[in-house]
Amino acid sequence: xxxxxxxxxxxxxxxxxxxxxxxxxxxxxxxxxxxxxxxxxxxxxxxxxxxxxxxxxxxxxxxxxxxxxxxxxxxxxxxxxxxxxxxxxxxxxxxxxxxxxxxxxxxxxxxxxxxxxxxxxxxxxxxxxxxxxxxxxxxxxxxxxxxxxxxxxxxxxxxxxxxxxxxxxxxxxxxxxxxxxxxxxxxxxxxxxxxxxxxxxxxxxxxxx
Amino acid sequence: xxxxxxxxxxxxxxxxxxxxxxxxxxxxxxxxxxxxxxxxxxxxxxxxxxxxxxxxxxxxxxxxxxxxxxxxxxxxxxxxxxxxxxxxxxxxxxxxxxxxxxxxxxxxxxxxxxxxxxxxxxxxxxxxxxxxxxxxxxxxxxxxxxxxxxxxxxxxxxxxxxxxxxxxxxxxxxxxxxxxxxxxxxxxxxxxxxxxxxxxxxxxxxxxx
Numbered sequence: 001x002x003x004x005x006x007x008x009x010x011x012x013x014x015x016x017x018x019x020x021x022x023x024x025x026x027x028x029x030x031x032x033x034x035x036x037x038x039x040x041x042x043x044x045x046x047x048x049x050x051x052x053x054x055x056x057x058x059x060x061x062x063x064x065x066x067x068x069x070x071x072x073x074x075x076x077x078x079x080x081x082x083x084x085x086x087x088x089x090x091x092x093x094x095x096x097x098x099x100x101x102x103x104x105x106x107x108x109x110x111x112x113x114x115x116x117x118x119x120x121x122x123x124x125x126x127x128x129x130x131x132x133x134x135x136x137x138x139x140x141x142x143x144x145x146x147x148x149x150x151x152x153x154x155x156x157x158x159x160x161x162x163x164x165x166x167x168x169x170x171x172x173x174x175x176x177x178x179x180x181x182x183x184x185x186x187x188x189x190x191x192x193x194x195x196x197x198x199x200x201x202x203x204x205x206x207x208x209x
Numbered sequence: 210x211x212x213x214x215x216x217x218x219x220x221x222x223x224x225x226x227x228x229x230x231x232x233x234x235x236x237x238x239x240x241x242x243x244x245x246x247x248x249x250x251x252x253x254x255x256x257x258x259x260x261x262x263x264x265x266x267x268x269x270x271x272x273x274x275x276x277x278x279x280x281x282x283x284x285x286x287x288x289x290x291x292x293x294x295x296x297x298x299x300x301x302x303x304x305x306x307x308x309x310x311x312x313x314x315x316x317x318x319x320x321x322x323x324x325x326x327x328x329x330x331x332x333x334x335x336x337x338x339x340x341x342x343x344x345x346x347x348x349x350x351x352x353x354x355x356x357x358x359x360x361x362x363x364x365x366x367x368x369x370x371x372x373x374x375x376x377x378x379x380x381x382x383x384x385x386x387x388x389x390x391x392x393x394x395x396x397x398x399x400x401x402x403x404x405x406x407x408x409x410x411x412x413x414x415x416x417x418x
Binding site: 045070079 | 255256260266269277281283286288311330
């Protein structure tokens with residue numbers, strides 16, 4: 001059965017480091033997998049990503065932002081995710097639709113019901129099998145992200161925006177405890193990796209029973 | 210009351226010439242108006258247009274195409290159409306959501322109900338006041354369009370695609386006779402302009418009664 005793992009979290013929680021760790025873990029356990037990201041993952045979807053992340057003189061309508069996210073997702077699903085899952089590979093994706101609920105729903109205040117309509121339109125029944133949510137206090141993440149050279153259009157948002165984003169991740173984690181695993185990302189890299197290791201080890205052992 | 214006029218039709222039916230004629234007519238009658246087009250009409254929406262019209266090695270998913278159309282539309286509405294209508298200007302738009310029903314619904318075979326959901330999500334209650342549909346046999350339009358230098362991703366479609374596009378325009382014109390005016394675009398430029406003149410003259414006289 002195909003496995004679709006997604007990694008979620010706000011800015012500066014250490015997603016890249018966690019992604020590399022998960023890739024190493026899956027490779028070590030001979031799991032065939034592809035790593036990808038959203039928005040993006042195909043040449044066209046990456047062009048849409050550039051539109052989404054570039055801060056421009058023209059303010060972007062929140063609804064346009066939402067639809068661009070799902071346009072990129074539809075292309076990504078058709079070109080990468082669905083073919084990989086159909087061929088038996090696992091898919092490891094840096095952000096997916098939970099991020100849309102959190103950023104466009106929570107952060108921008110768009111209606112969760114509208115996001116749900118688009119989710120069904122674009123994904124049908126497909127949902128992630130397992131979601132690792134890297135969670136840390138917003139201020140901690142932002143102070144880490146601020147150390148980077150250039151902030152994109154989302155990273156330039158203020159703490160109040162990310163508070164709302166985090167609150168939606170929290171709600172979704174509580175609503176779907178079987179799929180969501182909260183990782184405390186305020187700890188050291190080693191402690192974060194220990195938590196991820198525990199989740200993956202348990203996930204793999206249950207699947208191979 | 211704000212007036213929103215849209216111009217619709219398949220390739221090669223003479224939309225550009227008709228648009229210029231309508232602009233002249235409105236100017237002559239001291240109607241304040243803005244002219245715009247879809248997909249496009251703002252810098253961001255024009256970038257989305259480029260993605261939509263450019264034929265690339267990567268095939269575009271029909272759902273991604275549909276969502277890009279509505280993303281561009283959301284931006285166009287927020288930045289151009291709604292502000293113009295709110296300020297009392299008329300809006301003259303080269304293609305709008307009828308084209309999405311015709312091209313993505315008819316041509317690509319996407320569900321009309323899904324397009325309806327997106328229409329409501331993006332436009333709320335806003336619909337065109339008057340739609341001029343330039344209609345001509347598909348083969349005639351394609352032979353005219355073929356004389357152009359470069360064909361975009363849609364213009365490269367075959368006659369069977371445009372037959373389906375035209376059929377949806379026909380259905381929609383029949384379903385909404387008060388809004389839609391069919392213009393026989395197979396006639397000479399002068400005869401086409403006579404028809405447009407008659408429609409606009411009647412529209413203006415009714416509105417100023």
